[in-house]
Amino acid sequence: MLNLGKWRRAASVTAFLLIMGVVGPPHAHAQVCDTTNGGARLRQAIAEADKSTVLIETVSEEGHAVGSGFIYEQTQDSALVVTNNHVAGDATRIKVTTLDGRHYEGTLVGRDQGIDLAVVKIKASGLQAAKLGSSADLQLGDEVFAIGNPLGVTNIVTPGIIDGFNKAEPDVPRLMTSAALNHGNSGGALFDLCAEVVGVNTAIYGSKAGVQYPGFGFAIDIDLAKKVIKDLITRGKYHPPFAGLKLETKSTQEGDSLADDMAVVKETVSGSPAEKSGVKAGDVITSIDGARITSRDEALVILKEHSPGDTIKLSFTRNDKPMEISITLGDALDDGGKSG
Secondary structure: OOOOHHHHHHOOOOEEEEOOOOOOOOOOOOOOOOOOOHHHHHHHHHHHHHOOEEEEEEEEOOEEEEEEEEEEEEOOOOEEEEEOHHHHOOOOEEEEEEOOOOEEEEEEEEEEOOOOEEEEEEOOOOOOOOEEOOHHHOOOOOEEEEEEOHHHOOOEEEEEEEEEEEEEOOOEEEEEEOOOOOOOOOOOEEEEOOOEEEEEEEEEEEOOOOOOOOOOEEEEEHHHHHHHHHHHHHHOOOOOEEOOEEEEEEEOOOOOOOOOEEEEEEEEOOOOHHHHOOOOOOOEEEEEOOEEOOOHHHHHHHHHOOOOOOEEEEEEEEOOEEEEEEEEOEEOOOOOOOOO
16 A cells, blocks of 8 residues: 655645546456457446446435445345445435436435445346445556536546555555546446456545546545445445554654555544554554554554454554564444544
């Protein structure tokens, strides 16, 4: 995971803008497809991805809005659609339209504001669910494309590449992409050239309100999205992992803006797994499950990749002495905390 802490501080004047768009579904990862045939492969992938892409229109107290989504699952007489929470979460009415013009009334199954995902159910048959990939397979420069309804224009394809692996506020693992995203793309799927969903389009960076595509956008990591969607379908709510760590990023050389960063335990939540395992304020986290940690953001991203009940190996220093412990993660909802 890239450490963009210093870059974010330099770019703190920018505003993080939510966008509305299309989402993707959770299924087994298919065999690796042949992506060597350039434009022909892209056209084939777009034709396949079109089949699971939908337009979402909502009515809420704030008025009428347009976003995107994708078919996650098709059963005998109903289908589940994934989109962003900020698209459908507060809607009093949800209308789902396939790209071939079929219209359905939707009902909300579950939502999570923190991750920004929602699942909608429609009474429908014969729809094609999207294939889910894995963001763990992605590399910098991999070709991707978004399909959605930017600015109210339906079925627009925008190609790009994976620019980076980043954490953006709130504390959610996100992919950075050069595929153009605008208002109306939110909740939309970010596809690879195998027509598999690798992310859920959710946000852009801009210098002021109303700015459209500024050069890169963000998509929710599909590996995290799979876990969230499963919880939303089976439990109605997402149950994040809970360690009870309150972290902050500090410089290794106070006062030197070019020095390396480190993740420091600010405090542990009383009665939390971290406190029970012996973590103390002032400990410097150096790795989680062997992955090097140099900032609060990196630590939170890795924790988000886990589920309640998982055991992690936490390496840290205390008074310059290396230490390692195991922590069994709790459930943020059941334990009354929040992810982290």
